[in-house]
Amino acid sequence: MKNHFLEDQSLILIVDDEPFIRAQLRLSLQCEGYRTVEAQDGREALTVFKQLKPDIVLLDAIMPDMDGFECCTRLQELDNSKYTPVLMITGLEDQESVDRAFEVGAIDYVTKPIHWAVLRQRVRRLIQQSHLQQKLEAANRELQRLVTIDELTQVANRRRFEEYCSQEWQCMAREQLPLSLILCDVDFFKAYNDTYGHRAGDRCLQLVAKAIQDSAKRPADLVARYGGEEFAVILPRTDAEGAVHIATTICESVRGLLIPHYGSQISDYVTLSAGVATAVPQPNSDFQEIIDEADRALYQAKIAGRDRYQQYSKLSTSTAFFWKSEV
Template sequence: MTTISPEEPSLVLIVDDEPFIRMQLRLSLQCEGYRTVEAQDGREALTIFQQRRPDIVLLDAIMPDMDGFDCCTQLQCLDSSKYTPILMITGLEDQESVDRAFEVGAIDYVTKPIHWPVLRQRVKRLIQQSQLQRQLEAANQELQRLVTIDELTQVANRRRFEEYCAQEWQRMAREQLPLSLILCDVDFFKSYNDTYGHQAGDRCLQAIAKAIKNTVKRPADLVARYGGEEFAVILPQTDAEGALVLAQTICYAVSTLAIPHNNSQVSSYVSISAGIATEIPHPNSDFQAIIAAADRALYQAKTEGRDRVQLYNKQSSPTITVYPFPP
C-alpha cells in the first residue's frame, strides 16, 4: 500500500537587521508549524530568496545599506517571486510610507510593535492566497494545453496549428526568413480501417504521430494533427532543402514502424505521402497561401502513386517528386 507523505510546511523568509526581532518572529512562526530562514539585511535576503524559494517574505522596512523598500523592488524583478507574497513590517504608519510599501510590491503590512495574533493570521491568509493562485495558474495552463492538444494523438490540434502558423507567418514576414510546411497523409488509411478496425486505426495514428514528433527535434517546430489521417509540421526559419530532408526522414521513420497493411497498394506496411511548401512571407499576406501550396504538393504526391515526398516550387516546375530514402 502506497502512503502519501504530508506536504512540507511552508517556508518563511524573515528579513530584519535586529537579531531579537528575528528571534521573536522565528519562534512565533515555528510554533505555528512553519519552517523559517533568516536574513539580516536586504542583500542577504536576495541571495537566500533565490537559493531557498520561500513561500512568503516578512520584510523589515527600515534597515541599513539596503532598506526593505529597495529590497522589495529587487525581489519583484526575480522570476521566482511571481507568487511569493511580501509582508512588510514597519514602524512607520504615515500615509507616504504605507503607499510606498504597496507601490514597491508588498501585499500587506504590519506595524511595530508587532501584534502577534494579527501577524499569524496575515501570514496564514497570504500563504493560502498564494497557494490558491498557483493552483489556479496550473489549472489554467492545463486547460489551455487540453484546448490545443489533439486528444487521440497528443500532438497539437487543428486550432493550435492555425494559431501557430499565423503567428510564425507574421514573424517570418517581419524578419524576411523562410517558413516551411509539411503536410502528411497516411496512404490508404480508409482501407486500413476497413481491414483492421477503427481501434487499430486509432493505434496506427498514435504510433505515426509519435514517430513524427520524435523526428522533429527543434522546439520552434510544431507537429499537429491537421485532420483525420493528415498531419502537419510547421518549420520556422527552414528552407526547402531542410524541409525536404526532414520530410524524407519522417517518411522513413513511419516505414520503420512496420505496421502491417495488407490492402495497401504501395507497400505491405503503412506508409505516408508528404507535400512540402516553403515561402518567405510578404508583409500583410495570408498564411493560407503556404497551406494551399503544401496541399497541392500533397495531392500531387498521391496522384503520382503515394509513398513519396513532393516539393512545391512555383519558381520552376510546379512540383518536384522525391522518393523517401533511409537517412
C-alpha cells in the same frame, strides 16, 4: 485549535537586522506550524531566497546598507519570485512609506510594535492566497493545453495549428525569413481501418504522430493533427532544403515503424505521403497560401505513387507548377 490548512509545510523567510525581533517572529510562527529561515539584511535575504525559495517573506522596512524597499524591488526581479508574497514590517505609518511599500511590490504590511494576532492572520491569508493562485494558474495552463492538443495523438490539434501558423506567418513576414510547411497523409488509411479495425487504426495514428514528432525536434517546430489521418508540420525559419530533409526523415521514420498494412496497394507496411511548401511571407499576405501549396504538393505525391514527399515550387509554365519527387 491551530489551522494547519496549507501552512504546515510552508517556509517563511524572516528578514530583520534586529536579532530580538527575528527571534520573536521565529518563535511565534513556529508555534503556528511554519518552518522559518532568517536573514539579517537585504543582501543575505536575496541569497537565501535564491537558495530556498520560501513561500512568503517577512521583510523589515528599515535596515542598514540595503533597506526593505530596495530588497523588495530586487526580489521582484528574481525568476522564482512570482508566487512569493512579501509582507513588509515597518515602524513607519506615514502615507508616503505605505505607498512606497506597495509600489515596490509588497502585498501587505504590518506596523511595529507587532500585533501578533494580526500578523498570524495576514501570514496565513497570504500563503493560502499564493497557493490557491498557483493552483488556479496550473489549472488554467492545463485547460489551455487540453483545448490545443489532439486527445488521441497528443500533438497539437487543428485549432492550435491555425493559431500557430498565423502567428509564425506574420512573424516571418516581419523578419523576411522563410517558413516551411509539411502536410502528411497516411497512405490507404481507410483500408487499414477496414482491415484491422478502428482501435488498431487509433494506435497506428498514435505511432505515426510520435514518429513525426520525433522528426521535428526544434522547440519552434509544431506538429499537429490536421484532420483524420492527416498531419501538419510547421517549420519556422526553415528553408526548402531544410524542409525536404525533415520530410525525408518523416517518411523514413514512418516506414521504419514496420506497422503491417496488408490493405495497402504499395507496401506491406504503413507508409506516408507528404507535401512540402516553403515561402518567405509578404506583408499583409494570408497564411492560407502556404497551406494550399503544401496541399497541392501532397496531392501530387499521391498521384506519383505515394510513400514519398513532393516539393512545391512555382514556375512560369503553362502548368504553373513543378513537382520534385523522391521515394
